[in-house]
């Protein structure tokens with residue numbers, strides 16, 4: 081069992097008061113808080129080894145390069161990628177997805193099809209729409225049911241030899257539903273389509289195994305998994321990364337430049353133009369080490385308990401409806417109370433120190449499906465407690481009384 085109080089003490093922000101109340105941070109789906117070891121590692125980089133990477137012969141540059149590449153190796157090991165050069169540093173999930181859609185612009189033809197799911201975050205919808213506009217390909221959408229689960233029969237009916245790419249999130253940010261991605265990847269591969277998994281909401285809760293999943297791309301952000309903002313990873317299978325053209329041109333991504341012709345650097349550098357977020361990339365490795373020290377089994381156990389407790393306690397409130405009632409769920413509860421706007425509840429409970437997200441959660445199609453303007457989303461991390469959930473439930477009850 082986790083010693084939650086000891087873990088909480090590692091996160092300085094959690095001992096703050098907000099509006100005169102102890103902070104209850106339930107907006108982990110938007111970004112996670114950072115442990116002291118991550119905060120310290122950022123300062124340590126700038127204090128001790130700050131230099132540009134992959135270019136200098138001098139000692140600091142070597143140290144910084146080594147630290148950056150060690151971090152890449154940690155990520156490779158963490159997600160079980162076959163090669164280190166299949167791990168690209170990005171600024172986040174959004175960057176990773178755009179890198180892939182940009183690459184497919186030179187591959188897709190009119191009549192080709194791209195399949196997205198109805199559970200996607202805007203950052204896994206809009207880049208694909210832009211790609212389809214550019215190439216004349218058609219966007220198809222996997223529908224979902226009332227429980228917020230993707231309908232597999234409908235998905236399989238959409239697949240054909242026209243399908244070139246399938247993209248789906250591992251875990252839905254708005255509802256917390258865990259999608260059957262391994263099955264979906266297998267079905268997509270059977271028609272020869274490539275698959276991108278948006279893992280932004282999965283990596284805080286589990287350790288993805290990209291070889292076991294057999295996905296072609298897996299994108300995630302560092303900031304939702306205790307790492308710094310402006311960091312992320314795009315995993316891509318070697319064969320695909322070799323096939324796709326570079327995303328941005330610039331320094332660091334070339335082999336040789338003349339005005340007649342430029343040849344590109346080998347992987348992963350072909351996709352890493354310019355000076356990256358060096359400190360962030362290194363410290364993402366620190367965050368991954370930290371999560372592995374806590375242990376994903378422990379994380380999942382704690383989060384399952386939080387999810388079960390929150391679901392049970394919230395449903396005691398009359399008129400409260402939870403969205404995303406599918407069986408396979410991460411520690412996210414998205415809900416509304418009859419006749420009350422989610423924003424009003426969010427604002428009142430903020431006065432009571434409770435941070436939740438209200439609104440469409442960058443997933444407007446899901447809100448349209450349920451015919452609602454948005455939800456109140458409480459997303460839990462392993463550092464949250466059952467007592468905090470009780471505080472939230474009391475606060476929501478109070479807000480309901482004030483607003484009814």
Ligand SMILES: *Cc1c(COP(=O)(O)O)cnc(C)c1O
Pocket residue numbers: 109171172173174175201203204249251252253278280281301
């Ligand atoms: C947060 C999130 C994104 C976007 O991540 P950024 O860090 O903003 O690039 C994409 N997809 C899902 C499912 C998310 O939760």
